[in-house]
Amino acid sequence: MIEATRLTKRYGDTAAVDDLTFTVAPGRVTGFLGPNGAGKSTTLRMILGLNTPTSGSVTVDGVPFSSRPRGLRHVGALLDAHDVHGGRTARAHLSALARGNRLPLSRVDEVLREVGLAKAARRRIGGFSLGMKQRLGIAGALLGDPPVLLFDEPLNGLDPEGVLWVRGLFRNLAAEGRTVFVSSHMMAEMEATADQLVVIGQGRLIADQSLREFSDRHAKRGVIVHTPDLAALDAVLRAEGASVRREGGAEGRVTGLSAARIGELAHRHGIVLHELATHTSSLESAFMSLTADSVEYLAGETR
Template structure:
């Protein structure tokens, strides 16, 4: 378990993280989300004791990580897959980590096999692709068989097969009762993998809840309506405050997407004005839509519709 309590980090006049509190529980995959510059990497580094907090505290299974002399037995972390000596072979790199943490040498071969790098064990890392470096970094996190695992953008450079493999790996690790904390900007992958979310913006907590609850907070749910009274229904829903957008219809009548009104209210208005509806369905906000909406005020660097800075 990771427990973050009122964590603050300042660099001069800049506050990167402010009074941040959340808990990452075992047995779940927890996604760590936020816009660029939100403070995610700084928070991960403070969890690992690489950056000293200005205020607050963070513990891993009840103790600061710095208090654990054989760190890889307690926490496996991948912060930057490219931050590795390119002149070493994959096997030598992992063997050095194993020696420093009193992990049996046989474990090196086991994790290389698990991440699919057995054939590349004697190759120098400098010749690896980014995807291979990601796999090597993941091997390093697994080396000490730790109960807590942290990953910062672990899917960068992976091909579709690799993404699918990592998704299954995270779920398996969580099913084994481990704490799995994953920072990523890939919303579709988080939607497929995460059970819980911690979302921050400008260094402050926006949400710490289940993925389903966070997605449900988005207000961009839309109602799809099919009717043969398109003009009348459009005028009625627009007057009620709804936004009505025509869709390509592949059947009888006209098809519209309606936002700003619930499906119940659309049905009530159609009934009251005796307008026949052939179809009425509701689609909830996706994780990406909810994220964009709920972090809109926390985006540090954005662009206008035409790509100019704003």
């Protein structure tokens, strides 16, 4: 379990992380979401003791991670896939980590097989693609068979097969009772993987809830209707308190009434419907809307 309490990191007058409190529980995949520059990487570095909080605290299973010897037995982490010595082979890199943490060297070949790099074990890392470096970083995180795992943007550079593999890996790790904390700025990426979401913007907590709760609270729902008499249907539905937005031609988007109720009203008033379908906006749209005020750089913004 990871517990952050009023965690704050300031650089001069700038708060990279601002009074952040959340818990990451075992047995589920927790997505750590926020726009670029939101403070996600700084938070992960504080969890691992690489950055010192200005105030507040963060613990892993009740104690600061920096107090634990042989850390890979307790927490596995992938923060930057490029942060490796390009002249080493994959096996040499993992072997050095194993020796430093008093892990059996047999684990090196086990994790290389698990991440699909067994055939590349003797290749120098400098010739790896980004996707291969991500796999190597995941292998390093798994090396100590730890109960807690942290990943920062782990899907960058992976091909579709690799993305599916990583999603399955995270779910399997959580099913084993481990704490899995995955940082990303893409809601669509987490929608297929996460059970719980911690969302931040400009270093502050915006949401801490399950994926379902996030969807119920923030995703916008409506009903798409197609009818040759949209004006008549508009009048009927507005009289019932619904909002109708014309999407073009014979199509409208209705909010405030269920599809069943719209169908009943159309039938009662003799209005022909060609289509009636419930529509929910994507969670990515909900995420973008929720974090819009926290985006540091906006393309096309005017001054």
